[in-house]
Amino acid sequence: MQEFAIGIDIGGTNTKFGIVNSDGKILVQDRILTNETDTIQGFLESLGEKLSPMIRKYGGAKAFRGIGIGAPNGNFYSGNIEHAANLKWKGIVPIANMISEKFKIHTKLTNDANAAAMGEMMYGCAKKFKNFITITLGTGVGSGIVIDGKIVLGHDGFAGELGHVLVRPGGRLHTGTGIRGSLESYASANGVRDTAIELLTQNPKRKSLLRAFLKTNAITSQTVYECALKGDKIANEIFEFTGKILGEAFANFVVFSSPEAIVLFGGLTKAGDLIMNPTKKSMEENLIKVFKNKVTLIFSQLKEADAAILGASALV
């Protein structure tokens, strides 16, 4: 009778969740703000308010095989979120146990980006690949690494934290980790915003549509995108710079596991060719001969929320 599963995708901004049937179809889904309250208790309450009625509607706890959670720094082995840089909950949060107790349903946890990679492998454009990497360009930068058809977990379950590789040693400070020059500081939505602020501040005489947003402290990756579409030079340079760094990082990933493809997810991918073209160019420029023109860079074809919910639900 356990015909349904629940997938929960905890992101830096939104937490999305849905009920999935055994065919991998999302029957119902919703979302809450992850950091609306400061505490994990507040989060669990908000989640319960929306998820409990769904569970009741589909037959109660007994109708569910389990709950799968994808979360930043989520550890498959321990069921804990440990020291997540982009969440308000600090330290070690035994989220799998907490959710399991709250809803009385068996719960498994993994890294949010690993969940997306599983969704992509089972239902998305990575179905045909056995060696690929998914990169989520959202509030942060997440990643899931698949080698020979298996998610790479590492000896402790923390493998695949590619947002934290150094790309500009000694460079921009990542306030969440204290590390200088990591990929996430540049290639996340926040990174794009910070690059915009830097470029505008360092070049006070250059005109840009972005200046209006700078004054009101309203620059986001979205405003940079919109200004780039309107032909704004600085906005376009921001994407070129972001793509250059992203491509260099991808070249490093390629020499590590020699994947067939890198699949891109997340808000920043809405920029399309603006981010894809400089990324591809930079990756190819920095690859040694044996890897050149071999790696497919693609945007995920799954709806972002769907991939993560499906991937998380596939845990159970």
Place this chain on the structure above:
Amino acid sequence: MQEFAIGIDIGGTNTKFGIVNSDGKILVQDRILTNETDTIQGFLESLGEKLSPMIRKYGGAKAFRGIGIGAPNGNFYSGNIEHAANLKWKGIVPIANMISEKFKIHTKLTNDANAAAMGEMMYGCAKKFKNFITITLGTGVGSGIVIDGKIVLGHDGFAGELGHVLVRPGGRLHTGTGIRGSLESYASANGVRDTAIELLTQNPKRKSLLRAFLKTNAITSQTVYECALKGDKIANEIFEFTGKILGEAFANFVVFSSPEAIVLFGGLTKAGDLIMNPTKKSMEENLIKVFKNKVTLIFSQLKEADAAILGASALV
């Protein structure tokens, strides 16, 4: 009757080879210079002159299970050495076929560093690890990656080329690959020499024991080591700089596959603490919290030639 195997380790400078029995004991070994002649034919002749008598002594081709070769850019799937940056043989060299035909013994090829990793896993200090990375700091920088007890080959057999990751994008030119700022340009024996030349040239007024060697174009990683032992400041800074870069690269490897250990091989490891201490410090400084103080950095306990010969022989 096939009781022996042959392991051949083709390096940028030396090619070492030996006959191994079924207990993993090297019965006899020798070496030739890899690039003594410009052609692969010349190499095969030199190899034959030394190896053929060994084979005869141990009962001829029929007594051998096979020949295993570790070589830079050696591809397990194709049996070819493809575009190796540190060898004189350019393009694609079907070395496994050539060796097999010459000695009439079944031959398998893999990346030289993968061979070392196999040797380390079967006979060395990595016996107890299922997730580790070996880094060879020799003429070049090689690597072998083991995840869940298996060598990572990638979809095409070229995974684990960590000498070619970018560590200083746009930095020092690697003449073999045309890439600027790769690990091998800094953390190989040649990289240490180049750092020495740079530091001495950029600081013409600073005194250093190395200046005598600079004049005669005789700086090597060995002379830098000897001067560092004598307390030479610049020589010590060279190792600190090399370790800093190496540690940054290691931090990036750790977030990728979360290994239990990184095992160091190769000529540069003779520098001991001079290279180990700054590397460890730099790695830890650049790791996010979940990885800190978890990864063991160790020097291989196997004799370098032995590890590679044993690992290569384990292929067959």
